[in-house]
Amino acid sequence: MSRNTISRVHAKGDAFSIGFAVGRACAAAGSLERTFGSELYRALDARWRGSEYLKTLESAARGVYPRYVREIEGIAAGLHQDFETVFLWNCMGDLRLPEGVSPATKIIAETGCTSLLIPAKGDGPAILAHNEDGEAEFLGACLWVEAEPDEGPAWSSFTYPGMLSGDFGLNQAGIVQAMNNITPNDLQPGVPRHIIIRATMDAKGLDEAIEILKRKDRASGYHHNLGEAKTRRLVSVEAPASGCAVREVWLPRAHANHMLYGEFDGLKQTINPSSRNRQEAADRMIAEGALANGAEAVLFDETAPIYKNRQDEDSQTLAMGVFELFPDRVEWRVHAAPEERNALSGTMRVV
Structure with a gap:
């Protein structure tokens, strides 16, 4: 098993x-x-x-x-x-x-994930792919929740035990999102960040999701990878409590667990060595053309490692999600491990 x-x-x-x-x-x-x-x-x-x-x-x-x-x-x-x-x-x-x-x-509290944003070429899909990294104790304990709420669009999401959904997932409006943990030193009283990502799961469009992330009453924040199937737009959003920087994605890019954008150069943050290594490795692999073999070629890399499965690592990769965004649908798959690909998969039609 x-x-x-x-x-x-x-x-x-x-x-x-x-x-x-x-x-x-x-x-x-x-x-x-x-x-x-x-x-x-x-x-x-x-x-x-x-x-x-x-x-x-x-x-x-x-x-x-x-x-x-x-x-x-x-x-x-x-x-x-x-x-x-x-x-x-x-x-x-x-x-x-x-x-x-x-x-x-302390290291576990600072750790996180690796994401890829790959713009569409021609009539092909835009792709958002994500490694969800967390404590090894959560291997086998996480859920894929498929919800039909009375209010808001239907949605599906990877979910930690006891947590609101939203870490990575999609909704029937064609919004796809994946979170990367960041650790800036700007925590403040406000709306908890997991409430915020649950709210973006209900967004009916990309601009609506971005407006949620621009709220000035957030207690802390994440880096957000967001996509919209109808337009095949992809955006990368760094959103600590003290600000929000939005980047439209025109070329393939990766993001790990520290802020990269100049707007936050003066904001103190913790950069875990694993995050720095994964960012550098993913950037190098993208530059070398690894994405020609699919997002998995980067996210399953075990040399940096980007895919984390060693017992001496500070965390483990709990799942990988790959979302292909077409104007009328999102085709998605979730890998449990390199040898357990497509543990879950499906197509969500955009309404």
Whole structure:
């Protein structure tokens, strides 16, 4: 049996019902201990549970996006956990790590993913491809959620245990997105970043998604890779709490886990050595023409490594998503490992 089974979960109805289906699937997969028993979660819980800062994040989220807070309430009910436990988990990127955590946990908090944006040629598709890297404990514990909400477009997304969806996925409006973790030193009270990426999953167009990322009340941020099937547009967006830099993509490019754009040259950030190595390796491979053999030729590279499967690595590649954007549809596939390609696949017609 695969050590990295990605369970496919169908959910429909209102926000609470969708969250409940996700939480119940996580509970059935036995992922509670892997989620709430980690040193990272325990450290954040000890420092921030009951704090005014966490209450401020909740208030900001409820004020702007109450539907997604309701989804978290559903996840908590499905997991048989209290709301604050699950909300705090969804805010882990918005909270500063307390002193005293192990170096390994600090590295995990700073790590992330690698993405490729490949513009369309002629009548061919634009391509967005993404390696989702995370703690090895999450191998076999993550979900592919396919949702039919009462409100907003249908969507499908890779989902961590206990988390809102949105890390990489697509919706029926033809919006595709993938997140890269960044660690700038500009955290502030505001709307948690995982609420923001859940909101972009509901965007009905690329410009609408970008406007969400330009909000000035965000608590922290990500680098966002976004595509729109109808126009085959691709954009790369660096969106820390203190700003938003948007780049239209005209040539193939890669992005790892640190900010590259000049708008943020003065903003202090943590650059993990793995992130620097993956960025340099991907840029080199693109320049050498590796994409002629497909996005997988770069994202499955094990020399840098871009694809992370070594036990001595700070994190592991949990899944790879490849999305081909045509004007009327998105064809997608999710690889669980190099030897387990197309673990999940499908076509979403654009409405």
